[in-house]
Amino acid sequence: MDFGNIFASALGEMFSPTTAAYALAALGLAVHFGYSGLLNFGQAGFMAVGAYGFAVSTLTFGVPFFVALLIAIVCATLFALLLGIPTLRLRADYLAIVTIASAEIVRYIVTTNQLTAVTGSANGLAAFEGGFYSMNPFPEGSYLGMNNRDFFIRIVGWGVVIICCILVWLLMRSPWGRVLKGIREDENAVRSLGKNVYAYKMQALIIGGVLGALAGMIFTLPRGAVQPANYGTELTFFLWTCLLLGGMATVLGPVIGAMMFWVVLSLTQSILYGLIESGAITWLTTAQAGQLRYILVGVALMLLMIFRPQGVFGNKKELAFA
């Protein structure tokens, strides 16, 4: 086994655009659940809305990149309103049920054969990223071992993550964030102090949803394709894993959590494959090893919940009174 290679690829995963997308979507979940107590089990749906909103408006309507970006954000806002208006007056559990169902509804709608002309059905859409890469300021060449396209998407992806982290941090230290945290703890008490709880929850749902939509775009741009299979329920649960790994009511937690998630996946895969190829493990095929690493992530999450339940960045003091 070449450990140098293994660590290099793990490090590469750490800063891949997919990790940036996971970090951003998990940050959205932190706004939803960590700060506001909204149980959103449909973050994959928000990502799909963002990705398809962008891809469809580019391909079907031929709008420029930034208009498509705006359309995607507006779509995510409408999706959040659609989910929130009937459910935010109810208990948190109902939002969880509605979001998990609506994320699936989004996925089934874009898979529908009747919409093949617009959404590409199960095959999805491709070739919509031209507008993005045409803005690439980097001339062709090698940047840290990457070509200029890969380098550009990483810079943009992580740039967006950093900007969003700063915005979320600024929001959460403000009195607005304090009201949200109060709602997370006890919304009736906040109501009794004269705050419009419903409006705050809606704002939080929209902000987290827009972060999810941005993540969907960052997820889909380097692939050059958007496919419904990518936005299944398991994506949502991977995002939750990232959030729990990092710490729920923190800004950096989801980012670090997403990095850890992908590093662990990458390391376990490389090591298992290496062991299988070198003949050290004979009772496992490489296909099985691919499955096994998700089991290992699950085990890692369980260990974390037992021994460091607040996540890597979480505040132990907050958890002492859970």
Next chain:
Amino acid sequence: MSTSSEHTTDTGVDFMTDSRPIAVGEALPGCKKRDPIVVAENVTRSFGGINAVDVDYLEIPRHKITALIGPNGAGKTTLFNLLTGFDTPNSGTWTFEGKSLAGVSSYKVARMGMVRTFQLTKVMGKLTVMENMRLGAANQPGESLGKALFKNIWGGREKEITAQAEVLLEKFKLDAKTDDYAASLSGGQRKLLEMARSLMVQPKLVMLDEPMAGVNPALTQSLLDHIKNLKADGMTVLFVEHDMHMVRHIADWVVVMAEGKVVAEGPPGEVMKNPAVIDAYLGAHHDVDLGDAEGIRELEAELEANDESVVGTEDAGIIGVETVTGQPHSRTEKDTP
């Protein structure tokens, strides 16, 4: 309201020593007040056929401390919920300072100046005591999303709020706990925090649901003084309490509820002697568990009720319904046949 012209005469009156009569005429259930802040008319709320609240007419006097008493299940907390918009009555009208509150959501009621606390204390456990207090403050521009990003807009108001909170925390003996998580407070301290937080709103009417439950006796006295002093600041207080000592000590007016209805009203001294009150607390056996004790407890309750030397003294608090259905004397549960 015909009393609106009299509001002006209130200016310049020291509310602590104001001894003008509260009621217009005789103190009967549903009587008119000289200067009401809350008026409720025909307010009813039923839960599955049981009339939890059925109030024909009730006025809460302004700048006074009104106690709402009655046995468990009398509808006191439900009435609180109805008045503050946390629950919707089946029928009726109710106004706060002459403005109808029908269909007004609870947060708007609070903004109008009618702030409540909860029987089951609600503090934000994972926020510090100071953050809990700041949360109560009104008019913080930073609480709107558009301005939240810019600290220069809300920083100044935040300092005012913090100063206001520090004064209140000191009054309520919580100043040592400022930076602790509210979840680390004891039950009594949480009651205090909730009360202090409700005062951060600077309300006109404070509604306290069992403010003394779980607060240690040493602190009770100073708390009672705080509540009394709220009057000096021009506030009106309405509270639910089972502790008759407290009721007698600070209330200017007592409203007695039983089975959802207002059965008596009046100054504390007179209400305690009222046969309807004694009946509500002791004689109406609907909440005395007779099934397994073969009427012994009922008999004991009757004896307590007949003992007029107890009713109407400071000991009256111990003959609340809970005590009667428990063991009034030193016997334990197992000894009961």
